[in-house]
Amino acid sequence: MTSSCTCCGACCATYRVVFSLDETDQMLDAGVPAELTLKLNSEFCCMCGTDTKPQRCVALVGQVGKSVSCSIYARRPSPCRAFAPEAAGGHGDIACGNARRQHGLAPLAGSYDAVPFA
Template sequence: MPASLTEQVNPYMRCMQGTNTKKPRCINLRGEIGQNVMCSMYENRPSPCREFSQSWEFGEPNEACDRARAAYGLAALTPPNAEEFASKIATGCHFPG
C-alpha cells in the first residue's frame, strides 16, 4: 500500500485517505455513492477493508455499515428475505425456534 494513499491515525496506525472523517469517502472509491461505486484497488485493499462486511452479507446486520449508509442519506440494508418474514408475520404464520 503506497503511503501516499494513507494518513497517520496514531504513531502505530494509518488509514486510507478520506476515511477518518465525519463523512468518510475513501480516496480509492470510484463512482457516485447511492448509485454505483467500486473500489479502485479491490484486489489489493488493506485488511480493515477486507474485514468490513456489509449488513446481511453473512446473515447479520453491521451497525458500522448502517452508520456509513446513514451518513449519506441511505437507508440501512435489510435481510434478503425481509419481505417474506413481514408477509408471514402479517398472515399469522409462526417461525420455528
C-alpha cells in the same frame, strides 16, 4: 465489492480507515499503496480522505448510493476486508446500517438494530 456494496459505498465515505503500517506496500508485496495512506504515528496509518471531514476514501470511485468501486480492491486494508462480512449476502450490521443512514440510504436487511449517530 458485493452487489449490495457496488451501489452503496457509504462506509468508505463515513469511517476513518486505520490499519498497521505493516499492511502498506512499503512493508508487504502487493500491500496497500502507501501513496494513498496517511501516516498517523510509528505504527498506524489511515486511508487518505478518511481522516478529514467530509470523509471519503481516495480509493473510492463513483457516486455513493449510486454506483461505486474500490480502485484498490485486491489491495484494500484489513478493516475494509473485515467490515460488514454479511453484506455479501445482503445482510448489514450496525456499522453498515449507520453508514448507509448517514448517506440517506435504508439499512440492509439485518441492520434493524442500527442506531443513529450521536
